[in-house]
Amino acid sequence: MDGKIILVANTPKERVLSGIQPTHESFHLGNYLGAIKQWVDLQNTNDAFYCVVDLHALTVETKPEDFKRRNLASVAQLIALGLDPEKCTLFIQSHVPAHNQLGWVLECMTGFGEASRMTQFKDKSQKAGSDRTVVGLFTYPILQAADILLYQANKVPVGEDQRQHIELTRDLGQRFNSRFGETFTIPEGYILKAGAKINDLQDPTSKMSKSSSSGAGVIELMDAPEINTKKIKSAVTDTGRDVTFDEKEKPGISNLLTIYSALTGKDISQSQADFEGKGYGDFKGAVAEVVVEYLRPVREKANELLKDEAHLNSLLKIGAEKAEAVASQTLKNVYDRMGLIPRG
Numbered sequence: 001m002d003g004k005i006i007l008v009a010n011t012p013k014e015r016v017l018s019g020i021q022p023t024h025e026s027f028h029l030g031n032y033l034g035a036i037k038q039w040v041d042l043q044n045t046n047d048a049f050y051c052v053v054d055l056h057a058l059t060v061e062t063k064p065e066d067f068k069r070r071n072l073a074s075v076a077q078l079i080a081l082g083l084d085p086e087k088c089t090l091f092i093q094s095h096v097p098a099h100n101q102l103g104w105v106l107e108c109m110t111g112f113g114e115a116s117r118m119t120q121f122k123d124k125s126q127k128a129g130s131d132r133t134v135v136g137l138f139t140y141p142i143l144q145a146a147d148i149l150l151y152q153a154n155k156v157p158v159g160e161d162q163r164q165h166i167e168l169t170r171d172l173g174q175r176f177n178s179r180f181g182e183t184f185t186i187p188e189g190y191i192l193k194a195g196a197k198i199n200d201l202q203d204p205t206s207k208m209s210k211s212s213s214s215g216a217g218v219i220e221l222m223d224a225p226e227i228n229t230k231k232i233k234s235a236v237t238d239t240g241r242d243v244t245f246d247e248k249e250k251p252g253i254s255n256l257l258t259i260y261s262a263l264t265g266k267d268i269s270q271s272q273a274d275f276e277g278k279g280y281g282d283f284k285g286a287v288a289e290v291v292v293e294y295l296r297p298v299r300e301k302a303n304e305l306l307k308d309e310a311h312l313n314s315l316l317k318i319g320a321e322k323a324e325a326v327a328s329q330t331l332k333n334v335y336d337r338m339g340l341i342p343r344g
């Protein structure tokens, strides 16, 4: 030894977890700007776990052959959008049974009234009526809490609409810790201001969502450029002529400015400045071009990846093994602390 002291940076990485439902052939721009874009950034500096939540998606009735395809299409899109399976753990929720197992434990600790207050459940069940609402939709946020708590996540990158589910997760984690001793990390939502709520292009006061709109105001990442250009050019605008950000008076223009700003990396005032003295027509044309050019390589890469299902499956196998190692340890602690007898 020559007496030199070597300092090793030893700050543990923070744990990140998030999930997305494979309910459609394509994710939409709200999914990307509200969540996936942050997932991509966070994988570089955190120990990130991302899952395609196929079990949550069972709350929507889907044909098996469509469901299978949508799961793989989801994985392909996530990789095409920038998730790197070498940097993050990318997996399918049902490949790790501990999600359901912890889900049941947490269901036994959630009040009926507490679950009944979840606004997403209330909205969806009111629309469908109680006979057409499945019980899985009621327990959906509890399974989501299990997804998060299993991985001892510190941060959960999601859009604004998930704030209440993260709050429930925190409550359940704290409840368990205070009854049975420190077991779970209590997570924080990671909800960025810009992009946390992208609105429908035809109804710019409601969030962009495939389940609640005709589709004309939803930009699907996998759609052909002509389709998305047309949708953006037909976006509802507001009275007046200036391209200025004012969510109350000009929700349509503000939504398009948010999209433009998020995809170009310019802030809102720089984005506004790009259109000074120009009309809505020029503005919408420019937004369409930015969106289409941004998505072009994503669509190409996703389609390319989908040609090799065996490769995608092998990536998912590695992801499931990495996820399982963490999840099974948490579940074991949970069972032990609650007094369940381990299998001999």
Ligand code: TYM
Pocket (backbone or CB within 6 Å): 017, 018, 019, 020, 021, 022, 030, 031, 032, 033, 034, 035, 053, 056, 143, 144, 147, 148, 156, 157, 158, 159, 160, 161, 162, 165, 195, 196, 197, 198, 199, 207, 208, 209
């Ligand atoms: P999902 O598939 O409905 O949405 C996936 C992500 O997209 C965000 N999002 C939006 N963000 C901005 N503007 C929009 N218009 C918009 N629409 C959707 C959502 O907030 C979400 O982040 N319940 C979750 C899935 C889930 C999950 C988890 C998330 C299951 N387990 C554990 C985090 C951690 C959901 O909303 O999926």
